[in-house]
Amino acid sequence: xxxxxxxxxxxxxxxxxxxxxxxxxxxxxxxxxxxxxxxxxxxxxxxxxxxxxxxxxxxxxxxxxxxxxxxxxxxxxxxxxxxxxxxxxxxxxxxxxxxxxxxxxxxxxxxxxxxxxxxxxxxxxxxxxxxxxxxxxxxxxxxxxxxxxxxxxxxxxxxxxxxxxxxxxxxxxxxxxxxxxxxxxxxxxxxxxxxxxxxxxxxxxxxxxxxxxxxxxxxxxxxxxxxxxxxxxxxxxxxxxxxxxxxxxxxxxxxxxxxxxxxxxxxxxxxxxxxxxxxxxxxxxxxxxxxxxxxxxxxxxxxxxxxxxxxxxxxxxxxxxxxxxxxxxxxxxxxxxxxxxxxxxxxxxxxxxxxxxxxxxxxxxxxxxxxxxxxxxxxxxxxxxxxxxxxxxxxxxxxxxxxxxxxxxxxxxxxxxxxxxxxxxx
Ligand SMILES: *Cc1c(COP(=O)(O)O)cnc(C)c1O
Numbered sequence: 001x002x003x004x005x006x007x008x009x010x011x012x013x014x015x016x017x018x019x020x021x022x023x024x025x026x027x028x029x030x031x032x033x034x035x036x037x038x039x040x041x042x043x044x045x046x047x048x049x050x051x052x053x054x055x056x057x058x059x060x061x062x063x064x065x066x067x068x069x070x071x072x073x074x075x076x077x078x079x080x081x082x083x084x085x086x087x088x089x090x091x092x093x094x095x096x097x098x099x100x101x102x103x104x105x106x107x108x109x110x111x112x113x114x115x116x117x118x119x120x121x122x123x124x125x126x127x128x129x130x131x132x133x134x135x136x137x138x139x140x141x142x143x144x145x146x147x148x149x150x151x152x153x154x155x156x157x158x159x160x161x162x163x164x165x166x167x168x169x170x171x172x173x174x175x176x177x178x179x180x181x182x183x184x185x186x187x188x189x190x191x192x193x194x195x196x197x198x199x200x201x202x203x204x205x206x207x208x209x210x211x212x213x214x215x216x217x218x219x220x221x222x223x224x225x226x227x228x229x230x231x232x233x234x235x236x237x238x239x240x241x242x243x244x245x246x247x248x249x250x251x252x253x254x255x256x257x258x259x260x261x262x263x264x265x266x267x268x269x270x271x272x273x274x275x276x277x278x279x280x281x282x283x284x285x286x287x288x289x290x291x292x293x294x295x296x297x298x299x300x301x302x303x304x305x306x307x308x309x310x311x312x313x314x315x316x317x318x319x320x321x322x323x324x325x326x327x328x329x330x331x332x333x334x335x336x337x338x339x340x341x342x343x344x345x346x347x348x349x350x351x352x353x354x355x356x357x358x359x360x361x362x363x364x365x366x367x368x369x370x371x372x373x374x375x376x377x378x379x380x381x382x383x384x385x386x387x388x389x390x391x392x393x394x395x396x397x398x399x400x401x402x403x404x405x406x407x408x409x410x411x412x413x414x415x416x417x418x419x420x421x422x423x424x425x426x
Contacts, residue, residue, distance in 0.1 A: 004070060004187060005289035012066030012282075023282045025275050026058045045243060045251065045263065055266050059275035063282040067207070067217055070186040070285070071199050074222030075258040077266065078215060078278055082182065082202025084271035085216030086110050086149075087118075089178050089200050092261045093233055094146040096122030101140045103130040103150035105157045105395050107202075108382065110180065114149070130159050137169045146232065147176050147198075152191060153183035153318075153337050155368065156378060156402040157395055160318050160328040160337070167195030174229040182206075183338040183369065187292045194332065197224040198257065203281050205369035206338070209291050213280040215273050218261060222254030236260060291371070291407060296336025298413065299405040303341050305414050311351075311421050313399065317341035339406065340368050344399035351424050352377065352399060358423035361408060361416040373406035373413050 013023045031050040033039045041047040050056055060078050068076035079085045094100060102114055104127035114125040126140045130150060137148070148170045150161045163179060170177040176197035181189060185206050191199050201207060203215040227249050230237040236256050239245035243263065248256035266272060273281070296319065303317040318329035319337055329337055345352050356364060356377060365374040366382060376382065379391055379398045388398040405413060 007069055008066075008187075008289050009286050011069035012064070013062045023059060023062045023279060025279045027275050028057075029053050045246060053275070054270050054272055055262060057272075057275050057278070059282075060273050060278040063278045063285065064217065066282060066285050067186070067201070067203075068219050070190075070288075071181070071219040072186075072190050072192045072221070073199065073219040073258075075255045076217055076219040077258060077261055078203070078217050078273035078281065080216065080271040080273055081214050082107075082180075082200070082204055082216040083109055083113060085200045085202070085218050086180065087113060088261055088265045088269075088271070089198055089218050090114070090118065090123070090147065090149070091121075092257060092265060093176075093235060094118075094123050095235070097144060098123050099142050099145045100125040101137065101145055101148045102127050103154070103161060104128060105130045105154040105159050106149065106151050106180065107155040107182075108394075110149075111394075130154065130161055134165065134169050137166065138173070141169075141173045141175070145173065145175055147178050149178045149180070151180040151183070152189050152332065153340075155183055155340070156342060156376075156400070158183070158316055158318065158337070158340055158342055160325045160332055162328060163189075163191050163194040163196055163332060167197075170197075171195065174232060176224045183340060184333055185288060185292050185338075187289045188296065188333045188335055188337060192221040192223065197221050203284070204367075206284075206292055206295065207288060208281055208284045209288070209370050210280075210284065211367065211370045211372060213277045213284075215277055215281055218258065220255065220258035220261075224257070226256055235264075240264075292338070293336070294407055295339030295369075295405060298407075298410040299339040299341060300336065301410045302403070302405055302413055302417070306341075306343055306417070309421065311345055311347065311425070313344040313346045315341065315343040338369065340402065340404045342400050342402050344397055344401065345424075347424070352401070353380070354424035355420050356380075356401075358420035359416055360419070361412055362403070362420075368402065368404035370404075371407040373408055373416075374404050376402045378402065 042051050064076040064078050128140050167177045178198040179191040179196040180200045182202045182205050199219040201217040226233045226236045236248045248260050252259040300319045306312050318325035362373045391398050
């Protein structure tokens, strides 16, 4: 099995004789053992096996293994949300007194998580432009910096990150690059191939793809040499008191980081995915290659149409040949990025609001990246408490409309946009 669309269907689960064809939902909190010694060995991490679904569950693990395969990693975990995945990805290696460098165009929820909540826990973040030069990235790194964080395709700005360059600067400083690959998905970009060390996902978006299930994931490339920078990552390279002095890098080698995320963070914080929800995520992965191809193809058709319209002041979609980000898009996502684009209308707020209100097929939602086409105007919705000045400081133009192209026929999507533009002009 080499082609990624084949692996979407089969990776992570191969049934034996008479076993379910589809990944079965094992809706059980706990698992049975025969002897006290068998159970004891599980708690010493000497045997692997299921004992409690807060740590591991067979359904969740099979789906995580499918995603790990698609990303090309050594292991993965599913979490209760994308927010939990990004939190875990950071605090698995950063603690109070440590520091993070992050691109400032990342998803608002992650921006808040790093800038406010982790700061309250004593972990400081320096935000820098995603277009920073190597020297600007270097200047933000401190001796106590534990990771660099960015998004392949940013939400909502849809900028493309130069992952290979950011990874090189991170590695020069002896720290990993963590990439949130939610918008590109492993179908359109595999950040590990460009040097990223850890990948995160909000599986809520394209991976679920049908608007059913909030979830997240962390995938470990297994490539980061934790032992080479042992003094920076004592949690992985020195004995863990809560596991009888076990050292993760010694015992688990390439899977040290992802194993610690399970045995520490899942055990202590418990932001787990449920077997039922993992099942939906597994179904979503099976059609991911088909769906993302259609999302990107339809979005390019719609973006070209919008670009040709006199009412449109500007449009950002890196798959457009006219985009200043097109060269980066061609490097990292040659088959297309995603279904999300950003654009602004001429004609001010009133025209803008009449346009949004006139849309019929495309609905107003605080969501993106699933089968339903939807639209959001951050200045009126998610970011409405900010002034125009504050919006610009956050990298969001006051007229920015985020449009997420679903799986409807693109002719119908364009017809809806056209009638709404005409209605707004009346
Ligand atoms: C939505 C999103 C998140 C947060 O995910 P939830 O599943 O909503 O918690 C994180 N990163 C990106 C890029 C997102 O789009």
